[in-house]
Every structure is written in structure tokens, then in C-alpha cells.
Amino acid sequence: MATPHIKAERGDFADTVLMPGDPLRARYIAETFLEDARCVNEVRNMYGYTGTYKGREISVMGHGMGIPSVSIYAKELITDYDVKSLIRVGSCGAVRDDVAVRDVVIGQGACTDSGVNRTRFLGNDFAAIADFELTRHAVDAAAAQGVSVKVGNIFSADLFYDPRPEMVELLRRYGIVGVEMEAAGLYGVAAEFGARAATICTVSDHIVKGDSLSSDQRATTFDEMMTIALDSVLRDDAARGAGA
Numbered sequence: 001m002a003t004p005h006i007k008a009e010r011g012d013f014a015d016t017v018l019m020p021g022d023p024l025r026a027r028y029i030a031e032t033f034l035e036d037a038r039c040v041n042e043v044r045n046m047y048g049y050t051g052t053y054k055g056r057e058i059s060v061m062g063h064g065m066g067i068p069s070v071s072i073y074a075k076e077l078i079t080d081y082d083v084k085s086l087i088r089v090g091s092c093g094a095v096r097d098d099v100a101v102r103d104v105v106i107g108q109g110a111c112t113d114s115g116v117n118r119t120r121f122l123g124n125d126f127a128a129i130a131d132f133e134l135t136r137h138a139v140d141a142a143a144a145q146g147v148s149v150k151v152g153n154i155f156s157a158d159l160f161y162d163p164r165p166e167m168v169e170l171l172r173r174y175g176i177v178g179v180e181m182e183a184a185g186l187y188g189v190a191a192e193f194g195a196r197a198a199t200i201c202t203v204s205d206h207i208v209k210g211d212s213l214s215s216d217q218r219a220t221t222f223d224e225m226m227t228i229a230l231d232s233v234l235r236d237d238a239a240r241g242a243g244a
Contacts, residue, residue, distance in 0.1 A: 003076040005043055012040040014050055014057040016085040016233050017077055018226075019070070021182065023047040023062030029089075029226055030060050046073065053230045056237065063088070067114050067156060067185030074189040074197075085134060085196045085236070088186055089229050091218075092154060092178035092201035095171045099150055099203060101211045102221045104228065105178040106130075106138050107154040107199035112184035114158045120192055128156075128187035131196035133236060138200055141231040147224060152177040154199065156184035168207060178203060200229050 001010055020026050026047045030037035034051030041048030041061060048061035061077070063070040070088070077083040092105055099105070110128040117126040135151070142149045155176045171179065183199040190197035202225045205212035213221060 001080070003080050005046070005072055006041050006048070006076050006080070007043045008040045008048065008081065010081065012050060013048070013077060013081040013083055014059040015083060016087070017059040017061055017083050018229055019061055019063045019073070019086055019088050021063055021065055021090045025222075026060045026062040032223070033226055033230060034058065034060070054234060056234060058230065058233060063182065066181050067112070067116055067158065070182040071116065071185045071189050074186055075193060078189070078193045078195045083195065085131070086186060086190060087134065087197070087229050087232070088182060088199040089225055090180060090182070090201050091204040092180040094178060094203045094206045095168055095176060095208055099177055101203050101206055101213050102217070103203045104142060104147055104149045104225055105154065105201045105203060106135060106149050106151045107178065107183045107201065108135055108151050109153045110156050110184035110187055110199070111153055111174075111176065112156040112158070114156065114184060116185055117188040120188055126188060126191070128184040130187060130198040131190070133239065134196055134198035134232065137235040137239065138198060138228060138232040141235055142228045144231070145224070145228060147228065150177045154178040154180060154183055154201070157181055172208075179207065200225055
């Protein structure tokens with residue numbers, strides 16, 4: 001079977017998929033963290049892989065940049081490949097003084113200037129929030145690794161180069177912990193089609209201070225984020241099994 005954007009067979013994807021924006025990062029995650037990883041999608045070079053992490057089958061697939069792109073891949077993974085949980089792992093910018101580069105941010109909710117969720121929610125405001133259990137287990141996985149995380153509202157922007165300078169101060173005033181471009185769309189798709197979603201990001205730059213990570217620093221720090229996401233899946237499995 002295939003969709004317009006994914007060429008894979010039913011069963012090629014695990015029930016949980018980690019989703020970075022960059023398809024090459026998806027390849028890196030598969031090659032670095034998964035055992036017996038196999039490529040299950042190459043359409044448009046949006047690579048998808050399935051392998052095992054500590055014996056647990058997990059998939060990883062890129063989602064591209066922006067809410068329209070992540071919405072396409074998330075929808076097809078859920079409705080055509082029976083994916084139940086999607087965890088975005090990516091980068092974000094910071095605006096608050098107490099959030100620094102290298103910090104790990106977990107998006108409990110996602111504000112946005114995009115209109116996609118109002119469109120799917122018949123013109124009404126939709127509270128784009130992460131799945132509580134996925135979020136809690138990500139926080140617990142980080143704590144077990146000794147990593148302090150910032151949990152709160154993130155902002156999913158439609159424009160990377162925003163012409164509105166006043167937006168930065170607005171985001172600071174409302175306590176936004178990270179600025180990225182996909183989470184609000186991912187949360188909307190998950191809600192519409194009955195899946196679970198969460199977002200874990202590494203702060204790669206500070207929009208106000210001008211600080212940013214080098215390419216080497218990004219590689220090291222992003223690895224920390226990946227292990228948090230992967231271990232959170234194991235914790236989620238254990239909790240759901242205990243509650244069954």
C-alpha cells in the first residue's frame with residue numbers, strides 16, 4: 001500500500017514514531033540509536049526507518065518544515081499506518097531570559113498564528129495540547145538522566161522570518177518557552193484522528209540574546225534529546241502495561 005507521500009506497506013511502521021523535521025536527522029537517529037533499522041520510506045527523500053530500541057520496535061520519520069508538512073505526514077501515519085503515538089523531536093528558539101541554548105523544552109501546549117486548527121475546529125479556538133502521559137514520561141525520562149527541562153507553552157510560527165518585531169515581546173510576556181513551526185499542527189492532527197502526540201525540542205538559538213549552538217554542539221545536545229524521547233517511550237509502555 002502507499003499514500004501520496006509515503007510508500008510503505010502496512011506494518012512497516014511501529015505504533016510509535018519519532019519525528020524530526022530534517023529527514024537526514026531521521027537517518028541519524030536510526031543509525032545511531034536503533035538496532036536492525038531498515039528504511040521504510042524514501043518518497044521525496046523524507047526518510048522513514050523502523051528498528052528496535054532496547055528491544056522495543058520504534059520508527060522514526062522526518063516531517064519537513066512547517067505545519068502543512070507535518071500535518072500531511074502525521075495524518076497519513078495515523079490513518080493509513082495505524083500509528084498511535086507521535087513524538088516530535090526538533091529544535092526551537094528561545095525568547096525568555098531563563099531559557100538558554102542547549103536547554104530541553106517540552107511543549108505542554110502549542111500556541112500558533114496558523115489558521116489550520118480553526119479550520120478543522122469550524123472557526124473556533126482549539127487548545128492544541130500534548131498528550132499528558134507522553135509528556136509526563138518525557139519529563140520523568142529527562143529527570144532520570146539528570147537533565148533539567150522547561151515544560152510549558154511553545155509557539156508554532158507560520159513564518160520563520162517574521163516581519164512583526166513586536167511578536168518577540170508578546171511571546172516573552174506570555175511566558176512562551178520555545179518557538180518552532182510544527183507542534184500546534186501535530187497536536188491538531190492527533191486530536192482529529194484519535195492519536196497521541198508530544199513535542200521535545202532542544203533550544204538551538206536565543207532570539208533575543210543572539211546566542212546559538214555550533215554544529216558540533218547541536219550534535220551532542222540533540223543526542224540528549226533523542227535519548228529522552230526514546231526512554232520516554234519505554235516508560236510509557238511500562239505505565240500503560242501496569243494500568244492495563
